[in-house]
Amino acid sequence: EDQVTQSPEALRLQEGESSSLNCSYTVSGLRGLFWYRQDPGKGPEFLFTLYSAGEEKEKERLKATLTKKESFLHITAPKPEDSATYLCAVILPTGNQFYFGTGTSLTVIP
Amino acid sequence: NAGVMQNPRHLVRRRGQEARLRCSPMKGHSHVYWYRQLPEEGLKFMVYLQKENIIDESGMPKERFSAEFPKEGPSILRIQQVVRGDSAAYFCASSPVLAAGNTIYFGEGSWLTVV
Numbered sequence: 001e002d003q004v005t006q007s008p009e010a011l012r013l014q015e016g017e018s019s020s021l022n023c024s025y026t027v028s029g030l031r032g033l034f035w036y037r038q039d040p041g042k043g044p045e046f047l048f049t050l051y052s053a054g055e056e057k058e059k060e061r062l063k064a065t066l067t068k069k070e071s072f073l074h075i076t077a078p079k080p081e082d083s084a085t086y087l088c089a090v091i092l093p094t095g096n097q098f099y100f101g102t103g104t105s106l107t108v109i110p
Numbered sequence: 111n112a113g114v115m116q117n118p119r120h121l122v123r124r125r126g127q128e129a130r131l132r133c134s135p136m137k138g139h140s141h142v143y144w145y146r147q148l149p150e151e152g153l154k155f156m157v158y159l160q161k162e163n164i165i166d167e168s169g170m171p172k173e174r175f176s177a178e179f180p181k182e183g184p185s186i187l188r189i190q191q192v193v194r195g196d197s198a199a200y201f202c203a204s205s206p207v208l209a210a211g212n213t214i215y216f217g218e219g220s221w222l223t224v225v
Contacts, residue, residue, distance in 0.1 A: 036216075046213055087153070097169070
């Protein structure tokens with residue numbers, strides 16, 4: 001069964017304390033892996049798309065990487081404004097659906 | 111605002127009433143997706159539409175829920191005879207072409223509360 005699992009469920013970091021969020025998937029024939037950020041009461045905001053193992057994307061303090069089984073979202077020297085829920089999604093083989101994990105809730109403490 | 115527009119942002123309905131949620135895709139986008147997010151749960155796919163066509167409705171409940179995307183006007187998600195369990199955030203997303211390999215962009219959501 002296609003599945004996306006994100007860990008940890010919640011993460012508290014001190015400002016400046018770097019860490020990584022994990023997204024493991026079991027979808028066969030991956031057609032794309034996506035990272036989104038969601039703030040409370042808001043819609044998901046697109047961050048990155050990764051298509052093949054070994055690919056990396058960066059944006060400010062965030063860096064996303066992809067292997068054949070999982071993706072990592074690395075957060076370097078986070079700031080309180082990075083606090084949000086980070087969602088990972090994959091495209092199912094039909095191409096019609098994005099399948100989302102349940103997210104990692106990140107809190108960065110000043 | 112060139113983003114995905116959803117309205118209403120918040121909607122309160124009594125049990126048994128109808129709820130209509132509207133979504134206008136980003137300019138130039140002809141594909142619309144509806145997702146539902148329950149408290150403490152992830153986003154769940156409901157339906158994928160193109161103009162005047164339902165492409166994939168495998169995530170839609172069999173009863174009371176329907177969606178359309180007419181040639182003119184916004185996409186509408188309609189929930190008839192709402193029940194407490196329908197209380198959730200409903201998100202619309204759009205893309206210019208088929209989702210496969212392409213990013214979908216979300217609106218700010220419509221929060222439905224059934225009392």
